[in-house]
Amino acid sequence: MSAPELSAPSLDVALLREEFPILSRMVHGDRPLVYLDNAATTQKPEVVIESIVSFYRHHNANAHRAGHVLGTEVTSMYEEARGTVAESLGAESDEIIFTRGTTESLNLLAWSIGQHLAARLANGNIVLTEMEHHANIVPWQMLRERSGVELRVIPVMDDGGLDMGRASQLIDASTLIVSCVHVSNTLGTTNNVQALCAMARSVGAISIIDAAQSVASMSIDVRAIGCDALVFSGHKVYGPMGIGVAYVRRDLLAVLPPYQGGGSMITNVTFDRTTYADGPLRFEAGTPNIEGAVGLATALRWRNRLDLSRVLSHKSSLTERLVEGLRLRSSVRVHGTKQGHSGIVSFSVNGVHPQDLGIMLDSHGIAVRTGHHCTMPLTQRFGVNGTVRVSAAVYTSHDEIDRFFHAYDRVITLLQ
Amino acid sequence: MTTNPTIAEATDEIGAMLEALPDWEERFGAIMAMGRELGPYPEERRTDDFIIKGCQSRVWLYPELVGGRIHFHADSDALIVKGLVAVVIRIMQDRTPQEILAAPKDISERLGLAQHLSQNRSSGLASMLKQIRLYAVALSMRTSS
Numbered sequence: 001m002s003a004p005e006l007s008a009p010s011l012d013v014a015l016l017r018e019e020f021p022i023l024s025r026m027v028h029g030d031r032p033l034v035y036l037d038n039a040a041t042t043q044k045p046e047v048v049i050e051s052i053v054s055f056y057r058h059h060n061a062n063a064h065r066a067g068h069v070l071g072t073e074v075t076s077m078y079e080e081a082r083g084t085v086a087e088s089l090g091a092e093s094d095e096i097i098f099t100r101g102t103t104e105s106l107n108l109l110a111w112s113i114g115q116h117l118a119a120r121l122a123n124g125n126i127v128l129t130e131m132e133h134h135a136n137i138v139p140w141q142m143l144r145e146r147s148g149v150e151l152r153v154i155p156v157m158d159d160g161g162l163d164m165g166r167a168s169q170l171i172d173a174s175t176l177i178v179s180c181v182h183v184s185n186t187l188g189t190t191n192n193v194q195a196l197c198a199m200a201r202s203v204g205a206i207s208i209i210d211a212a213q214s215v216a217s218m219s220i221d222v223r224a225i226g227c228d229a230l231v232f233s234g235h236k237v238y239g240p241m242g243i244g245v246a247y248v249r250r251d252l253l254a255v256l257p258p259y260q261g262g263g264s265m266i267t268n269v270t271f272d273r274t275t276y277a278d279g280p281l282r283f284e285a286g287t288p289n290i291e292g293a294v295g296l297a298t299a300l301r302w303r304n305r306l307d308l309s310r311v312l313s314h315k316s317s318l319t320e321r322l323v324e325g326l327r328l329r330s331s332v333r334v335h336g337t338k339q340g341h342s343g344i345v346s347f348s349v350n351g352v353h354p355q356d357l358g359i360m361l362d363s364h365g366i367a368v369r370t371g372h373h374c375t376m377p378l379t380q381r382f383g384v385n386g387t388v389r390v391s392a393a394v395y396t397s398h399d400e401i402d403r404f405f406h407a408y409d410r411v412i413t414l415l416q
Numbered sequence: 417m418t419t420n421p422t423i424a425e426a427t428d429e430i431g432a433m434l435e436a437l438p439d440w441e442e443r444f445g446a447i448m449a450m451g452r453e454l455g456p457y458p459e460e461r462r463t464d465d466f467i468i469k470g471c472q473s474r475v476w477l478y479p480e481l482v483g484g485r486i487h488f489h490a491d492s493d494a495l496i497v498k499g500l501v502a503v504v505i506r507i508m509q510d511r512t513p514q515e516i517l518a519a520p521k522d523i524s525e526r527l528g529l530a531q532h533l534s535q536n537r538s539s540g541l542a543s544m545l546k547q548i549r550l551y552a553v554a555l556s557m558r559t560s561s
Contacts, residue, residue: 355496356494
């Protein structure tokens with residue numbers, strides 16, 4: 001079982017970029033790609049791509065089924081991947097469920113926790129925040145439709161932070177679940193999730209953290225955060241698409257009913273009665289995304305070799321350069337002031353439609369995201385239909401931020 | 417006597433004009449310029465009934481049947497999309513519903529915009545073309561009865 005050799009990455013950004021084949025691509029003929037849409041998905045280093053290719057070239061078989069050599073190898077690779085994820089989060093292997101991504105993780109939790117708490121939902125409430133991604137809104141609304149549970153929303157303030165005073169009022173004795181984003185995909189705000197989890201714990205509510213935007217560059221320790229569950233996607237942490245994680249604290253996981261039925265999640269099936277597997281396998285019906293899990297583990301090992309404090313200081317300086325550059329330009333409104341080290345900055349330009357700016361920047365090879373970023377309640381709260389979002393990753397260079405501004409200055413004159 | 421260009425000819429003519437421009441910034445510049453030439457949109461039709469779904473920006477498209485031909489009015493709150501709807505209208509303007517229904521299905525490819533825009537649902541080019549066909553179907557029933 002040869003895992004591809006990991007090179008030791010440093011924060012020499014130029015060197016780091018060499019590990020990402022796509023970053024040397026030209027677009028629209030001769031324009032170097034400037035990829036600033038990392039909050040949507042990050043690019044993949046060679047070592048991750050190679051781990052997926054290698055899986056199919058040398059190992060492919062189904063996991064947890066066959067006793068032959070390939071089946072045995074693949075089962076170990078899949079379970080080792082689970083171990084790598086657990087280590088990266090400060091959790092245990094039997095607390096890690098593999099899913100398709102953050103969205104499926106949240107749907108799984110909304111379904112299974114909803115079933116678990118069914119008797120209490122009609123008289124209880126679930127607390128979310130105004131800055132949640134639709135993936136952390138819609139599954140709870142679906143649960144509300146089934147059960148009549150009340151949904152409460154912690155407001156976002158003008159600076160892009162949560163109103164923690166309101167949070168302490170909204171979370172009360174009838175709160176059953178608090179589900180909150182760690183780093184906002186639209187504003188770049190990092191929330192005080194420790195405090196929110198402590199509030200949830202004080203009233204006996206289950207806390208869930210959406211860490212989709214934080215895992216790529218922040219050190220995550222589920223015990224230090226104090227959450228009951230934490231979810232993220234592989235593809236936003238330099239890993240492949242279609243694989244994600246739901247960490248669920250062991251004693252909670254033990255009492256949750258399964259989300260989907262099928263192969264591999266059972267211990268015994270008869271037409272009269274089926275008994276379910278213990279542990280995470282109970283939530284992994286059917287053949288899982290094994291190469292995805294292997295690719296994700298490779299990506300996390302790659303990430304874990306970076307000095308995360310240097311990653312954060314690099315991303316802080318990129319964020320600062322972006323925010324300062326935008327503030328210098330006329331008619332620009334940067335949404336929120338708490339971008340910190342997230343690398344995520346959302347802005348609007350008076351009189352300019354974000355879509356126009358996005359298309360014109362793209363014609364210069366600059367990839368940004370425009371629109372509501374799947375956070376429609378939040379963009380409405382800031383009084384806009386959409387924003388332009390620039391999002392940096394560990395491999396983003398200062399030179400790319402300068403190229404962004406160079407293109408911006410050129411195209412804005414055509415749009416104003 | 418000169419005949420009006422067919423839908424295919426009008427499409428290819430704009431496609432060739434765009435193709436001749438050196439880069440995408442210039443192409444979008446030309447597309448936005450066509451948007452600026454659109455006539456005023458009737459304010460009483462600026463309602464949700466005439467909004468095209470599936471666009472990141474808002475697009476209004478209102479068809480009027482004049483002497484058996486469809487005359488379109490359109491507007492958008494974004495410049496490039498307004499330009500795209502202007503391109504589509506320039507091709508489709510004042511034609512019979514039957515002509516529109518017989519139009520080639522690869523208009524965005526012929527315009528050279530398919531690779532750049534049509535796969536991107538946010539630009540709404542595909543939605544605009546689909547909406548025009550739907551109006552043509554609806555109005556063809558009125559002209560044939």
